[in-house]
Amino acid sequence: MSKDSLFSKKNIKLLSDPLNDNNPITVQVLGICSALAITVQLKPAIVMAISVMAVLAVANVLISLMRNLIPSRIRIIVQLVVIAALVILVDQVLKAFVYDVSKELSVFVGLIITNCIIMGRLEAFGMANGPWESFLDGIGNSFGYAWILIVVAFFRELLGSGTLYGYPVLENLGLYELGYENNGMMILPPMALITVGVIIWIQRMKNEKLIESK
Amino acid sequence: MDVNKNSYTFGFAAIMVIIVAALLSVAYIQLKPFQDRNVELEKKQNILSSVGINVERENAEAIYSTYIKRELVLNNKGEEVEGIAFDIDLGKEIKKDVNVQLLPLFISEVDGTTRYIIPLRGKGLWGPIWGFISLEGDLSSVYGAVFDHKGETPGLGAEINTPMFQEPFAGKTIFEGEEFTSIAVVKGGVTEGDMHKVDGISGGTITSVGVSDMLSERLTMYLPYFIKMKPVFEVDSVFSAMDSVTTVNDSIIN
Numbered sequence: 001m002s003k004d005s006l007f008s009k010k011n012i013k014l015l016s017d018p019l020n021d022n023n024p025i026t027v028q029v030l031g032i033c034s035a036l037a038i039t040v041q042l043k044p045a046i047v048m049a050i051s052v053m054a055v056l057a058v059a060n061v062l063i064s065l066m067r068n069l070i071p072s073r074i075r076i077i078v079q080l081v082v083i084a085a086l087v088i089l090v091d092q093v094l095k096a097f098v099y100d101v102s103k104e105l106s107v108f109v110g111l112i113i114t115n116c117i118i119m120g121r122l123e124a125f126g127m128a129n130g131p132w133e134s135f136l137d138g139i140g141n142s143f144g145y146a147w148i149l150i151v152v153a154f155f156r157e158l159l160g161s162g163t164l165y166g167y168p169v170l171e172n173l174g175l176y177e178l179g180y181e182n183n184g185m186m187i188l189p190p191m192a193l194i195t196v197g198v199i200i201w202i203q204r205m206k207n208e209k210l211i212e213s214k
Numbered sequence: 215m216d217v218n219k220n221s222y223t224f225g226f227a228a229i230m231v232i233i234v235a236a237l238l239s240v241a242y243i244q245l246k247p248f249q250d251r252n253v254e255l256e257k258k259q260n261i262l263s264s265v266g267i268n269v270e271r272e273n274a275e276a277i278y279s280t281y282i283k284r285e286l287v288l289n290n291k292g293e294e295v296e297g298i299a300f301d302i303d304l305g306k307e308i309k310k311d312v313n314v315q316l317l318p319l320f321i322s323e324v325d326g327t328t329r330y331i332i333p334l335r336g337k338g339l340w341g342p343i344w345g346f347i348s349l350e351g352d353l354s355s356v357y358g359a360v361f362d363h364k365g366e367t368p369g370l371g372a373e374i375n376t377p378m379f380q381e382p383f384a385g386k387t388i389f390e391g392e393e394f395t396s397i398a399v400v401k402g403g404v405t406e407g408d409m410h411k412v413d414g415i416s417g418g419t420i421t422s423v424g425v426s427d428m429l430s431e432r433l434t435m436y437l438p439y440f441i442k443m444k445p446v447f448e449v450d451s452v453f454s455a456m457d458s459v460t461t462v463n464d465s466i467i468n
Binding site: 037038040041044068069070071072073074077078081085088089092093095096097099107108157161184187188 | 217218222223226227230231234237238241242245248249252256271340365367368369370416417
């Protein structure tokens with residue numbers, strides 16, 4: 001165990017760093033595939049963010065507990081087995097007890113296995129740090145992933161379908177009567193990439209730590 | 215202990231795999247009955263919603279037996295055969311030769327009106343899609359349709375299970391006069407008054423085409439039964455019914 005208290009400055013940094021300075025999507029550019037696929041609407045994006053959080057936090061702790069036992073030559077396989085087992089377990093439990101949520105997520109539960117952020121954190125953090133730090137790191141990174149996902153989904157759903165969380169916002173505002181039309185481009189994957197690009201642009205404009213020295 | 219020895223590596227991998235396999239198997243076996251129950255109730259819920267009765271999943275069981283009066287199993291000649299319609303797995307059935315396929319048909323009676331519910335099954339972009347379409351007593355006008363899917367893209371193909379996509383099916387007809395036309399899901403707007411087309415989904419073209427194909431393939435299988443049943447409804451126009459037999463047969467051959 002480390003000598004630090006549970007919420008020492010260093011530990012808090014594990015939570016806050018991935019939100020901005022070391023964001024998994026906008027700075028490390030990991031997990032882009034799922035950011036493109038499920039950000040057409042807010043609802044799947046939010047449920048996906050919660051699922052990733054559960055899997056990442058638990059997997060990071062498990063790997064951290066086993067870190068001194070794992071043979072280094074098969075460590076990636078071990079990480080993958082832990083993630084896959086957790087994801088299948090989550091999927092089966094969802095199907096049995098919250099069938100509607102499971103339907104909502106459909107294939108994307110399975111795709112959590114391939115989310116690079118999870119393996120990246122296990123390899124970079126869980127393998128080298130204690131369980132509590134790993135837990136915080138897992139939660140921090142999934143929040144970093146979640147807020148980007150939700151911001152992208154917000155704009156794509158609003159501009160692409162004119163709804164938010166399924167609620168017809170623009171229709172109720174009466175915009176369509178003024179001749180406004182939804183932008184069909186927004187629901188196609190390329191616009192997710194462009195939206196993420198815009199977020200990265202704004203972030204680098206504001207955050208001086210990210211500006212590369214000449 | 216040297217964790218990098220070959221023997222340790224093999225041992226670690228073997229034990230890990232056994233533990234994970236055991237864990238997942240136990241979880242699967244323990245959860246299977248709950249999952250099967252969900253699927254069964256959902257099927258009942260879907261059948262009911264195709265005839266306009268929307269119920270919570272928990273109540274589907276009781277309400278199903280109130281409204282669904284008959285369940286038939288047909289062959290492709292339109293004859294009734296032995297079997298339990300509800301238990302037929304269409305996913306397996308459509309892979310069989312058309313001559314041995316079993317065709318389930320559900321007949322509902324809501325407020326004295328009889329409607330025919332035909333289960334559908336076809337291919338979407340990522341996996342199977344399915345649904346139920348209910349026909350009025352004339353076996354041509356659609357009363358309602360529901361669709362669902364295993365893994366179509368959320369926001370795109372997955373929209374086939376929303377009312378926005380399903381509602382336009384109501385009131386369409388699958389016959390033009392005596393000729394079988396099915397209902398096509400089309401891109402780019404349907405002209406008003408077109409009885410055989412509905413709007414597709416932007417960005418979900420392959421799923422939309424899948425729905426079209428599924429409707430025409432499945433409904434074609436029931437044509438012999440429709441033809442057999444038609445004279446019952448059109449007693450006063452026996453001649454036109456006989457005409458329809460030839461036309462529809464022609465359309466199958468073509």
